[in-house]
Amino acid sequence: MDPQELPTDPHRHYEDVMAMLIGTLFVALGVTLYTEALLLTGSTAGLAFLLQYASGWPFGVWFFLINLPFYWLAIRRMGWSFTLRTFAAIGLVSLFSGLTGRWVHIDGVAPIYASLMGGCLIGIGMLILFRHRASLGGVNILVLYLQDRHGWRAGYVQLGIDGVIMLVALALLPMDRVGLSVLGAVALNLIIALNHKPGRYMGVS
Structure with missing residues (x-):
């Protein structure tokens, strides 16, 4: 049977709420590990990290502000x-x-632990959000749109964009921290690439 023909069991509202809280708490813990180790990740979160390290303003302030322009694309393309x-x-x-x-x-x-565990925590948190029809905005909206529209794997597209952000980070952070950040980004995006495939997870919200 075609995966698209399989019956679905829609998420209940309380399941969406629980997933939202759990997913964002996972991401926030990963962000905390990265901040403590002076690391960063990709996407709009990576930009927020860079601005935090450059300005001293909290990550959360920058993360919220950077995402504001992307809501237009989200409304137009994702509903x-x-x-x-x-x-x-x-x-x-x-x-x-x-x-x-x-x-x-x-x-x-330890920076290497923060890199790997932080990347895994953020990746798992994002995966939970994706499966409940949410994202962390910005580039995540773009890669989900490209996967839904063209079948491009979200994790691999995200990995390419993250590489550009890591190159920019060399101007602000020591090379060893950028290298560890790349390792964390690989862990994060592999989690998404291996687990967020069209037809693999049939739950809908």
């Missing part, structure tokens, strides 16, 4: 439901990324 869910996810990550530092006190973390 109001997806856009509102994404707006909520971005707002929660912006909030939780600031609060996690108060909830979790990290005296020290």
